[in-house]
Amino acid sequence: MSVSDHLVIFDTTLRDGEQSPGASMTKAEKLRIAKTLEKMKVDVIEAGFAIASQGDFESVKAIAESIKDSRICSLARALDKDIDRAAEALKNANASRIHTFIATSPIHMQYKLQMQPDDVVEQAVKAVKRARNYTDDVEFSCEDAGRSELDFLCRIIEAAIDAGATTINIPDTVGYAIPRQFGILINDLIKNIPNADKAIFSVHCHNDLGLAVGNSLEAVLNGARQIECTINGLGERAGNASLEEVVMAVKTRQDLFNVNTQLDTTQIVPASRLVSTITGFPVQPNKAIVGANAFAHESGIHQDGILKKRETYEIMLAQDVGWHNNSLVLGKHSGRNAFKTRLQDLGITFDTETELNEAFTRFKDLADKKHEIFDEDLQALVSESRSQADEEHYRLVCMQVTSETGVTPEAVVTLMVDGNEVKATAKGSGPVDATYKAIESVVNSGAALQLYSVNSITSGTDSQGEVTVRLEKDTRIVNGMGADTDIVIASAKAYISALNLMTSDSNRQHPQGDV
Numbered sequence: 001m002s003v004s005d006h007l008v009i010f011d012t013t014l015r016d017g018e019q020s021p022g023a024s025m026t027k028a029e030k031l032r033i034a035k036t037l038e039k040m041k042v043d044v045i046e047a048g049f050a051i052a053s054q055g056d057f058e059s060v061k062a063i064a065e066s067i068k069d070s071r072i073c074s075l076a077r078a079l080d081k082d083i084d085r086a087a088e089a090l091k092n093a094n095a096s097r098i099h100t101f102i103a104t105s106p107i108h109m110q111y112k113l114q115m116q117p118d119d120v121v122e123q124a125v126k127a128v129k130r131a132r133n134y135t136d137d138v139e140f141s142c143e144d145a146g147r148s149e150l151d152f153l154c155r156i157i158e159a160a161i162d163a164g165a166t167t168i169n170i171p172d173t174v175g176y177a178i179p180r181q182f183g184i185l186i187n188d189l190i191k192n193i194p195n196a197d198k199a200i201f202s203v204h205c206h207n208d209l210g211l212a213v214g215n216s217l218e219a220v221l222n223g224a225r226q227i228e229c230t231i232n233g234l235g236e237r238a239g240n241a242s243l244e245e246v247v248m249a250v251k252t253r254q255d256l257f258n259v260n261t262q263l264d265t266t267q268i269v270p271a272s273r274l275v276s277t278i279t280g281f282p283v284q285p286n287k288a289i290v291g292a293n294a295f296a297h298e299s300g301i302h303q304d305g306i307l308k309k310r311e312t313y314e315i316m317l318a319q320d321v322g323w324h325n326n327s328l329v330l331g332k333h334s335g336r337n338a339f340k341t342r343l344q345d346l347g348i349t350f351d352t353e354t355e356l357n358e359a360f361t362r363f364k365d366l367a368d369k370k371h372e373i374f375d376e377d378l379q380a381l382v383s384e385s386r387s388q389a390d391e392e393h394y395r396l397v398c399m400q401v402t403s404e405t406g407v408t409p410e411a412v413v414t415l416m417v418d419g420n421e422v423k424a425t426a427k428g429s430g431p432v433d434a435t436y437k438a439i440e441s442v443v444n445s446g447a448a449l450q451l452y453s454v455n456s457i458t459s460g461t462d463s464q465g466e467v468t469v470r471l472e473k474d475t476r477i478v479n480g481m482g483a484d485t486d487i488v489i490a491s492a493k494a495y496i497s498a499l500n501l502m503t504s505d506s507n508r509q510h511p512q513g514d515v
């Protein structure tokens with residue numbers, strides 16, 4: 001594959017993705033996502049914005065120190081202090097990139113930066129040169145390029161390349177572009193900038209008009225060779241271009257794009273589930289590639305076609321993106337080896353024997369309650385335990401809920417609070433409400449419940465319910481997760497897991513909140 005055939009996949013789930021309100025992640029969670037991205041063979045992982053907070057700095061540093069096969073990047077404004085901080089966080093990386101940016105649109109320069117265009121060019125050049133003192137891989141972004149003037153873009157990009165930028169990123173920061181126009185912009189830039197061949201052109205599209213993927217693909221057709229994207233399309237406001245859609249579009253329509261990514265696409269579904277569990281942002285069932293219905297066929301004519309020839313209604317293989325056959329895989333009589341092997345197939349490994357044994361015990365408990373254990377059950381089982389806080393102040397010991405027609409539901413919940421058993425009773429408008437009130441009567445967290453969502457993990461009335469709870473207190477937002485065949489118990493587990501995170505995790509901050 002020649003250089004120009006390679007499409008660089010730059011994942012920014014941990015930076016722009018984290019800018020989604022409520023999607024903040026701990027260092028440990030970011031590291032888990034980074035490892036999955038590395039396994040997927042993502043070229044560049046934007047691990048954070050090192051100067052944003054101590055937590056962001058530590059996360060970028062930890063990822064830079066443990067990821068070996070992907071290049072690790074930190075964002076930095078065009079300021080000396082940002083670039084120095086990014087370099088400090090990245091100093092032990094196997095391969096690093098500093099990504100510096102400054103806005104280039106008239107509205108941003110005049111009102112936000114309050115700078116003259118000449119000064120913006122000068123500051124960009126200074127920043128790129130400073131970054132080049134630390135690494136030979138420097139990306140320069142023209143923030144709000146989608147609303148910038150072509151002549152000014154050409155001028156600043158030429159100067160940035162002369163200063164040493166190796167990747168030039170064209171962000172459609174506010175999701176304003178339309179595919180045809182965005183493609184023309186990329187084409188014009190590459191054609192008109194004399195030193196354009198010295199850098200890789202990249203795009204970073206937002207989804208405010210639902211066009212992030214379309215714009216990114218049009219850019220590839222016009223010469224862009226890096227796409228910035230996120231798992232599940234997470235990102236500021238309506239999100240970024242989704243990695244899974246971009247990657248599968250160029251793979252499925254290779255005939256049009258003539259580019260290759262080096263991604264192991266079978267890691268897409270596990271990565272999507274991991275990001276969804278960690279952030280508490282459920283994936284909509286009809287989401288392309290990773291939604292539960294993406295490969296499901298419901299209507300008779302389609303089913304008939306599929307049975308006769310799969311390609312009549314399927315343009316991709318579900319297995320190619322990491323979906324596994326939903327047949328029975330394990331049950332109550334299965335042993336540790338089968339359990340471990342099946343999880344390995346799903347991309348889940350354990351760091352220690354103890355971790356494996358704990359997961360196996362939970363699997364056996366579940367198998368006692370549920371007849372058929374599907375891959376989704378296994379993924380939820382592991383995700384639930386991995387979403388727990390390092391320190392467990394609260395633990396659910398047992399609970400009893402009465403729910404009867406015409407009677408106000410009541411919950412009796414026994415919690416272990418820092419080693420002491422405490423029992424509480426409360427009534428509520430429903431069993432979940434009563435349970436949360438009982439827990440709160442013990443904990444008094446003062447946190448506001450921002451989101452409560454239940455997903456059925458598989459079909460069938462014996463399916464596990466996966467509950468996500470988002471709590472907010474002051475500037476801190478946490479997401480707890482719980483799964484159980486009883487959704488009220490799953491709800492209690494999710495609430496308690498969020499409370500544990502709220503009390504024990506000092507790294508978890510909303511990106512804007514910890515400056």
Ligand SMILES: CC(=O)SCCNC(=O)CCNC(=O)[C@H](O)C(C)(C)COP(=O)(O)OP(=O)(O)OC[C@H]1O[C@@H](n2cnc3c(N)ncnc32)[C@H](O)[C@@H]1OP(=O)(O)O
Binds near residue numbers: 019
């Ligand atoms: C399009 C994007 O996604 S850009 C990335 C957005 N992400 C984030 O902002 C998340 C992390 N941000 C933060 O933690 C904080 O905003 C920080 C630490 C970066 C800065 O915090 P503060 O110093 O308090 O500044 P604040 O956020 O209020 O304002 C931003 C300042 O940076 C300036 N600025 C913005 N972009 C740039 C840039 N690319 N280069 C140089 N200066 C810039 C603004 O003009 C403003 O300057 P001013 O204070 O002189 O008016």
Ligand SMILES: CC(C)C(=O)C(=O)O
Binds near residue numbers: 171
């Ligand atoms: C920092 C830049 C690349 C960004 O996120 C944007 O412009 O949307």
Ligand SMILES: [Mg+2]
Binds near residue numbers: 016171173204206236
């Ligand atoms: Mg962005």
